[in-house]
Amino acid sequence: MSADRIYNRFGLVSAVLLMLTLFLSNIALGQNNKAALTAERNKIEEQLRTTKRLISDAKKNSQAASSQVALIDKQIELREELIRHHQSSIRSLERSVRGTDSEIRSLEGHIVALKEEYAEMIRQAYRLQLASNPLMFVFASDDFNQASHRFKMLQSYAEERKRQAGEITNAQEELSETRLELTEERASVEQALADQQKEMEALNDDRKNRADLLADLKDKERELRKKQKAQEKERKRLNDEIKRIIEAELAAERASSKGEFSLTPEGRIVSKAFEKNQKGLPWPVHRGVVTGKFGRHSHPTIPGITIESNGIDITTDSNANVYSIFDGTVSSVFTLPGAGSTVIVTHGGYKTVYSNVHYVEVEKGSKIDRGQKIGLVQTQSEGTALHFEIWKVAGSEPTPQNPNSWLQSR
Numbered sequence: 001m002s003a004d005r006i007y008n009r010f011g012l013v014s015a016v017l018l019m020l021t022l023f024l025s026n027i028a029l030g031q032n033n034k035a036a037l038t039a040e041r042n043k044i045e046e047q048l049r050t051t052k053r054l055i056s057d058a059k060k061n062s063q064a065a066s067s068q069v070a071l072i073d074k075q076i077e078l079r080e081e082l083i084r085h086h087q088s089s090i091r092s093l094e095r096s097v098r099g100t101d102s103e104i105r106s107l108e109g110h111i112v113a114l115k116e117e118y119a120e121m122i123r124q125a126y127r128l129q130l131a132s133n134p135l136m137f138v139f140a141s142d143d144f145n146q147a148s149h150r151f152k153m154l155q156s157y158a159e160e161r162k163r164q165a166g167e168i169t170n171a172q173e174e175l176s177e178t179r180l181e182l183t184e185e186r187a188s189v190e191q192a193l194a195d196q197q198k199e200m201e202a203l204n205d206d207r208k209n210r211a212d213l214l215a216d217l218k219d220k221e222r223e224l225r226k227k228q229k230a231q232e233k234e235r236k237r238l239n240d241e242i243k244r245i246i247e248a249e250l251a252a253e254r255a256s257s258k259g260e261f262s263l264t265p266e267g268r269i270v271s272k273a274f275e276k277n278q279k280g281l282p283w284p285v286h287r288g289v290v291t292g293k294f295g296r297h298s299h300p301t302i303p304g305i306t307i308e309s310n311g312i313d314i315t316t317d318s319n320a321n322v323y324s325i326f327d328g329t330v331s332s333v334f335t336l337p338g339a340g341s342t343v344i345v346t347h348g349g350y351k352t353v354y355s356n357v358h359y360v361e362v363e364k365g366s367k368i369d370r371g372q373k374i375g376l377v378q379t380q381s382e383g384t385a386l387h388f389e390i391w392k393v394a395g396s397e398p399t400p401q402n403p404n405s406w407l408q409s410r
Contacts, residue, residue, distance in 0.1 A: 037089050044082045047410060050287045051075045054315055058383055067315055067383045069217070070291035072210045079203040086196035093189045100182055115168060231382070232307070238339045238387070239310055242353055245332050245344065246391060246398050249351075263348055263394060271348030271394060274326055281325045281406050282371065284354060284388050288316035291385060294402040310400035311353065311389030318384050322357050322374045325407070330362045339387075340378040349394025350401075355387035356380065 051074050058068040263271060292313025298306060328347040335341045340356040345368055360375040362368055377386045390401040 037085070037092065041082065041085050041089070044078055044085060047289075048075065048078045048082065051078060051289050054289060054317070057318070058315075066217075067291050067385070069210065069213055071289055071315060072206055072213065074289045074291070076203065076206050076210070079199055079206060083196055083199050083203065086192050086199065090189055090192045090196070093185050093192065097182055097185050097189070100185075104179065104182075234338050235307075235309070238336055238342070238355060239308075241334070241336060242310070242342065242344070242355070242389065243398070245334065246351060246393065249331050249344075249346070250393055250398065267348035269348070270327065271350060274347045274350050277326065278406050280408055282323070283314070283407055283410070284322055284325055284352075284374075285314055285316045285320050285377065285386055286323075288314040288320070288386070290404070291315040292387070294400075294404065310391075311355075311387055312403050313385045313387050315383055315385045316377055318377075318379050320377045320384065320386075322354050322377055322386060324368045324370060324372050324374055325352055326370050328352070328368055330364055330366050330368055333360060333362070333364050338380070340380075341375065343374050345374075349392065351391040351393055351398075353387075353389035353391065355389075356385060 051071055055068060055071045055075065058071060290312050292307075292309060294309055294312050296306060296308050322343075324345055326345075326347050328345040330343060331346040331351070332344040333341060340358050341360050342353060342355040343357060343360060343362060345352045345354075354374055356378050357375040358378040362372075362374055368374075377384050388403055390403050390406055392399045392401055
């Protein structure tokens with residue numbers, strides 16, 4: 001190997017070390033993905049804890065059977081989601097283990113090559129007397145350009161030797177740490193498999209509990225139908241009153257706008273801001289589970305019964321705080337027997353409705369901020385649930401919106 005080739009080896013060594021750096025960056029990226037999966041799992045597990053607690057509360061109330069079924073359905077849904085998450089994590093971890101093992105074997109081969117190249121560089125340097133008589137190496141040049149080239153090489157030689165030796169050592173240490181990480185990842189795979197099995201067993205228990213509860217409700221179907229009829233009557237009364245008040249608010253607006261509903265400049269700004277937050281609006285309660293769906297749907301436990309709802313029911317903790325989901329103005333506050341108080345908040349061309357509230361802390365005409373407390377959820381015979389609606393009122397006629405299309409996903 002010539003002296004000039006020794007200098008060119010520096011580029012090869014640096015290129016391999018660059019590849020090692022990129023590999024370690026990929027490991028860091030995999031760790032970020034693992035962190036994201038962990039955060040998602042924690043979110044699901046927090047929802048499961050909330051649902052379990054609400055099921056426990058519902059069991060204490062013999063009249064909350066329908067809510068209990070809806071909560072168990074949600075728990076089953078969350079467990080299935082958690083199992084899919086475990087499966088995804090296992091696949092991701094296994095891919096990471098296989099890929100990292102392969103990369104480590106490849107890099108170990110490169111490090112061996114680096115050491116051989118480094119040793120050869122030193123041997124050639126001594127043969128050329130770079131260590132014992134470096135000036136003779138320069139004076140032995142064929143011409144001035146070669147002498148200049150060799151002189152520059154000598155200047156960087158000692159420093160480069162030390163740097164490369166240090167980088168090889170660092171690379172070996174990092175690979176050793178990576179092997180330790182792989183051991184931990186393999187342990188994580190085993191833990192994820194165990195967690196998945198545990199969730200599968202819990203899921204089977206949930207399905208059995210649901211079947212037992214439905215069998216019990218079947219024996220009480222006549223009583224439940226009678227109770228459901230009374231509940232639907234109350235629901236219709238509330239629906240009609242909410243719609244009547246919204247239409248009365250719009251009529252008052254038209255009366256002040258020459259017969260047409262016309263948003264003020266401020267109202268248009270609020271409307272656009274509200275729309276831009278679609279799928280990102282906060283929930284009106286901190287914790288809870290949707291136990292009553294939007295729109296026309298079959299009753300979850302009684303065959304042949306159809307429910308019509310302009311919003312959703314969110315079962316939550318007793319006396320949970322109710323919050324406004326967006327900036328606006330309180331346009332109505334009213335109370336119906338059996339339905340608690342209802343608060344309507346106007347956000348330009350949209351209105352949000354919060355029913356089954358008590359200890360209301362706002363009044364008609366007051367400005368309200370996003371996240372501001374409205375009151376507390378009232379506990380009824382069927383449990384503790386907030387009825388929540390969103391209406392679009394800018395247009396030919398007011399139209400109820402599906403809150404699930406507006407609120408943040410949970």
